[in-house]
Amino acid sequence: DLLDELPDELREQVLALMKKEDAAEVEELLQYAPDSAGGIMSPDFLAMDKNLKVSEAIQKVQQLSEEAEMAFYIYVVDENNKLQGVLSLRQLLMNAANKQLSNIMETDVVAVVPETDQEEVAHIVSRYNIMAVPVVDHEGVILGIVTVDDIVDVIREEATEDFLRMVGAGKDREILLKPVLQNALTRLPWLVASWVGGILAMFVISSFEEELAKVIILAGFIPVIIGMGGNIGTQSSTITIRGLATGRVNIKRIWSFIGKQLQVGLLLG
Structure with missing residues (x-):
């Protein structure tokens, strides 16, 4: 693994210092x-x-x-x-x-x-x-x-990748070593998706503006509903990603699994 990360010239120098038999084995593995x-x-x-x-x-x-x-x-x-x-x-x-x-x-x-x-x-x-x-x-x-x-x-290594995927931080295990800009760009797509979902939720809530004005106490339930929706989504994404990683979720039947998770989410909602 270490040799694979080295520049070609330095790698050849290291291989030249090794025994011929060991060098041949390493070169075969590097293929x-x-x-x-x-x-x-x-x-x-x-x-x-x-x-x-x-x-x-x-x-x-x-x-x-x-x-x-x-x-x-x-x-x-x-x-x-x-x-x-x-x-x-x-x-x-x-x-x-x-x-x-x-x-x-x-x-x-x-x-x-x-x-x-x-x-x-x-x-x-x-x-x-x-x-x-x-x-x-x-x-x-x-x-x-x-x-x-x-x-x-x-x-x-794979467990680390799975956890990073779960929180929308990509799958690069060395994310902490990346520059600030690259780190931010890696995490941006999931945050944009969350932002789009928030905008859609805003339009849905605004369509009930008159009802909320009549019964103002209903507005107090909005943070609760949004929080529960986020928690349900987090649970479903965690179950799905972990299931794919462990092989318990067959990629060929992924749409059936997603449909089941949608039904569970609607029931909980």
């Missing part, structure tokens, strides 16, 4: 968008041939565990390094030494491609309650893994 599975994945993981026996796999784990980002999962591959299955370290230790990995692995593997958005990867980890998600290319070759440690950072 992907920073907010994608490829951009946050680790290329260090445990992958073993499906024809290995359990005893051989255990020896290999002992040799490679320090190099792997997470030794909890062992990814089983074929001769072309295509992902075939996965098994946990516990499964490996609980099986007979002469069994082949292909006979004890789980073949129903949840994997993503490098272009998958990091938020979708976070949803997968949450939905399936797994510690890591393998990243494969379009031919099924395993490229790396996204661990739960990386996902924690993603969840924090």
